[in-house]
Amino acid sequence: MLAVGRALMSRPRFLLLDEPSLGLAPLLVKEVFHLIHPPQPGGVTILLVKQNAAAALKIAHYGYVLSTGRVALEGAGAELSAHPSYSRPTGDEPGAEAPPFPS
Numbered sequence: 001m002l003a004v005g006r007a008l009m010s011r012p013r014f015l016l017l018d019e020p021s022l023g024l025a026p027l028l029v030k031e032v033f034h035l036i037h038p039p040q041p042g043g044v045t046i047l048l049v050k051q052n053a054a055a056a057l058k059i060a061h062y063g064y065v066l067s068t069g070r071v072a073l074e075g076a077g078a079e080l081s082a083h084p085s086y087s088r089p090t091g092d093e094p095g096a097e098a099p100p101f102p103s
Contacts, residue, residue, distance in 0.1 A: 004035060008044070018049040033059060057081045 007015055017036065021029040036046055037059045050056035057063050060077030073080055 004032060008035065012044055014045045014047070016047045016049070019051065020048070021050075021052075021055075029055070054081065 057077040065073040
């Protein structure tokens with residue numbers, strides 16, 4: 001949380017966040033996404049790397065879903081969330097398997 005706050009205070013034009021919610025309590029995860037979600041005209045471009053794609057796609061204007069190191073799907077966040085190949089578990093849950101995206 002501190003690192004995200006410090007990064008945003010410097011008023012960047014581009015921000016790369018690699019798993020910003022990893023290891024955080026669910027309440028703090030919501031807070032992190034609240035901090036990076038509100039789109040602002042002329043605001044910050046954020047590249048968000050996230051294994052929990054469901055959470056990332058909810059706030060994404062545009063997204064890429066990778067499978068075995070290759071782009072399996074790309075498009076608007078809402079479109080990707082609704083894509084039939086994406087409607088299975090993301091692999092974040094214990095015992096869940098990653099969805100088999102078409103190559």
